Amino acid sequence: MKTANIILLLSAILCFYGCKEPKQKVDKNLGPTSNLAKDVKKETLRSWQAYRKYAWGHDNLLPLSKNAKDWYEEPLYISLIDAYSTLKLMGFTEECKEIEEYVVANVDFDKDIFVKTFEVNIRILGGLLSMYELTQNEAILERAIDFGDRMLQAFDSKTGLPYYYFNLKTGETKGRVINLAEAGSFVFELGILSYYTQNPEYYQTGKNASKKVFSLRSNIGLLGRDIDVETGEWLVKNSMVGAYADSFFEYLYKGYLLFGDPELKQMWDQCLPPIMEHLAIEQNGKLWFGKADMNSGEFLNAKVTLWDAYFPALLGLSDNLDKAKSAWKSWNYLWNKNGLVPRVYDFQNDTILEANYHLNPEVIESAYYLSKLTQDPDYTKALKGYYQDLKDNCRNNVAYHSVKSVISKEADDELSTFFFAETMKYFYLAFTDDENLDFSNFVFSTEAHPFLKRNFNQDLMTERLNITY
Ligand code: DMJ
Numbered sequence: 001m002k003t004a005n006i007i008l009l010l011s012a013i014l015c016f017y018g019c020k021e022p023k024q025k026v027d028k029n030l031g032p033t034s035n036l037a038k039d040v041k042k043e044t045l046r047s048w049q050a051y052r053k054y055a056w057g058h059d060n061l062l063p064l065s066k067n068a069k070d071w072y073e074e075p076l077y078i079s080l081i082d083a084y085s086t087l088k089l090m091g092f093t094e095e096c097k098e099i100e101e102y103v104v105a106n107v108d109f110d111k112d113i114f115v116k117t118f119e120v121n122i123r124i125l126g127g128l129l130s131m132y133e134l135t136q137n138e139a140i141l142e143r144a145i146d147f148g149d150r151m152l153q154a155f156d157s158k159t160g161l162p163y164y165y166f167n168l169k170t171g172e173t174k175g176r177v178i179n180l181a182e183a184g185s186f187v188f189e190l191g192i193l194s195y196y197t198q199n200p201e202y203y204q205t206g207k208n209a210s211k212k213v214f215s216l217r218s219n220i221g222l223l224g225r226d227i228d229v230e231t232g233e234w235l236v237k238n239s240m241v242g243a244y245a246d247s248f249f250e251y252l253y254k255g256y257l258l259f260g261d262p263e264l265k266q267m268w269d270q271c272l273p274p275i276m277e278h279l280a281i282e283q284n285g286k287l288w289f290g291k292a293d294m295n296s297g298e299f300l301n302a303k304v305t306l307w308d309a310y311f312p313a314l315l316g317l318s319d320n321l322d323k324a325k326s327a328w329k330s331w332n333y334l335w336n337k338n339g340l341v342p343r344v345y346d347f348q349n350d351t352i353l354e355a356n357y358h359l360n361p362e363v364i365e366s367a368y369y370l371s372k373l374t375q376d377p378d379y380t381k382a383l384k385g386y387y388q389d390l391k392d393n394c395r396n397n398v399a400y401h402s403v404k405s406v407i408s409k410e411a412d413d414e415l416s417t418f419f420f421a422e423t424m425k426y427f428y429l430a431f432t433d434d435e436n437l438d439f440s441n442f443v444f445s446t447e448a449h450p451f452l453k454r455n456f457n458q459d460l461m462t463e464r465l466n467i468t469y
Contacts, residue, residue, distance in 0.1 A: 007104045033380060036387065037431040041090045041328060042426045047399035047415070048087065048095060049080055054398075057106070063401040064413035072113040076120070077103070081127035083420035085446055085449050088134045089437060090428055100131065104139045109147050114174060117154040118182040123154060123417055124245070125151065125189045130449035132196065148202055160208045161229040162186070176229050179236075184210040184249035185290070187255040187264065188445055190463055195259075195456060200466035201280045203405040207263075210252065217303040221274035222294040223248075239294040240269050241275055242308025247446040250310065253318045258443045258451060260458045261467045268318065271354045276323070280349075286333060287326035288347045303346035306341045308363035310446075313369035328370055332382055338390040338406040355405035358414060359394060361422035361448065372439035381428045389424075422448035 032372075047061075047449050055068035059078040062069055071078065080099050106384045128144035153171035153337040154162040161183045164175025186206030196204035216232055217223045224234035225244045241249060252268035255261060278297040279289045289311060291300040309331040316324035337343045341363050344354035364386055371379030393409045394400045400419060402412040425448050429437055442450045 009175060014242065027287075029035050033384075033431040035067075036384065037317070037428055037433070040387070040431060043395075043400075044086065044420070044428070046094070046096075046301055047424075048083065048420070049429055050399040051083075051415075053096075055079065057102070060417060061399060061415045062413045063396060063399040063415045066398055070173045071119075072111075072115060074111050074113055076109075076111075076115065076117065076124060077107055077414060078123050078127075079417045079420060080105075081131065082123045082417040082447065085129060085130040085134060085306070085424075085429070086420050086425040089425065089450065090108065093165060096134075100135055100140065103131065103143060104137070105279075107143055109143075109150060109168050112167065113393070114167050114171040114172075117151065117164060117166055117177075118163045118185060120147075121151060121186055121189050122445065125193070126447050126449045127421070127447045129192045129196070130445070130451065133192075135453060137224045144193060145197060152202070152205055155205050155209060155396060156206045157231055159232045160212050161232070162209060163228065163229055166452045176234060177226055178229055179226050179244040180213060181224055182245055183213040183229070185251050185446065186210070188251045188258070191255055191453065192257050192456075194465045195460070198464045200464060203259075203465040203467075206371040207261075210248070210267070211263070211299075213248065214271075217271075217274075218294045220272060220297050222278060222292065222297065223271070231244065236296065237294045237393075238300055239279065240291045240308075241279060241289045241311050242366075243305040243323055246307055246310055250314050250446050253314060254445070256444050257317075258456055259288075259461050259465055259467060261461070261465070264469060272318075272320070272436055276452075280284060280323075281325070285326070285348075286330040287323060288330050289327070302346050303344055303345055306357065306360050307342050307362055309341065312366040313362075315368050316366075316373045320468060324370060325374070326365075328366050328379075331366060335386060336362050337387070339404065340393055340406040342406045342421065350410055352407070353408055356403065356412065357394075357406050358402040358412075358416050359390075359400055359419040359423055360416075361418060364423060364430075365427045365448070368430045369439075371430055380430065383427065384444070387427050420449060 020199050051061040054066045057077060058068035058075045059071045060069045081413050084099050098244055106352050125144060125147050128140060128147060132140040132144055133395060154166035154360060157163060163173035163179050182308040187210055189208035190202040194200050198343055222239040224237045226236035227234055249271060252264045278292045281290055288304060290302045292298060293300060312324045312328035315327060332346060340357045342352045342355045347350055367379045368384050391405060399415055402414040403410045404410040441452055
């Protein structure tokens, strides 16, 4: 073997065993962001047309088998409702008109099915509310009110916390164990519903649930994971900021931003210091948030999930920019290791524990927030890379698909509704130069439904939401 070959072979072996950091990403020279915005639009439309062709009226498109899937025994039109605000921001007028007409003519929630309270709130109620804001069509608001009234029955528990399921037709409830996110992520959608209807009951119901769960934090200020809605007892006492907990924290701050409710801000202000003290771990210049026992603060494990990647966005939004930047570095590292982000990862052992990826938006979302908050072009550069990775690994001739493993990139026949609602929206918003879509104008729901700050008059909050100052 020639010396040069031996050196090459040796360095390959050394790199295989010794390289901790992934190789520096090659700048794929994707061109100016305005071209990328056009490309995101084109790809979104292509995927939407596939949904129309193979899954119209159903909850999900199956992008490999060219089929449709519903969450329950009957369709709830979830992709249609969830996708609307993205298609509208991208300027797809005809497609939006078609959805609006379909919702008015066909959507009927009087169905004898048990639905997941948390999921239908963020996707259906949130989607309908943003559709109303973008159309001012009163028939859409009627649908949202009808849905909100049905959903309120889920909160009919001894603690005021919502049951996991409620029946859309009968109002029956079931599932007394819920997690922190499922307990306290309602102030945003229910607050908007109160604002539009001038009926504070919706907001107060959601806020009571958030306050209730907040009141159950431990002596060191941490919250647990799973709770019994009938007794208010914590059943799983692991504390975390990501999956199982995420939008509880997110909505304390975003609810405050949209409605100016000082109580929400006070709760957020009290939640953050114990999180920083007990869950935050700095490692090789990267900030991670692990899991700790809510009572002792004892560190439990370093497992994080791809949902946790929303946290840099929330830290940035809430004026904790330095922490946000360090936390984002962790997720950027993890994405670039394989060119997509795995579902579960152990940051202490640098090991992937569950490798699947379902087109989730959180890493993209945080890069988008930080690019807007800092104006630092490195975030846009990272977003260009993520977009190219998504196209390289998840695109097929129908639309986009999940992968069973970020390592093997084996395709999975699934396209979640948040691909339309969030993933493509954040890419578009990151790349477009449309001034109407300026980041500072909006507060986004946890499902990325956009609400214009100027549409919510702070002087009306006391009357409409019963907020006291
Ligand atoms: C979305 O449905 C919402 O952002 C939710 O709060 C948690 N994450 C999923 C997408 O990953």
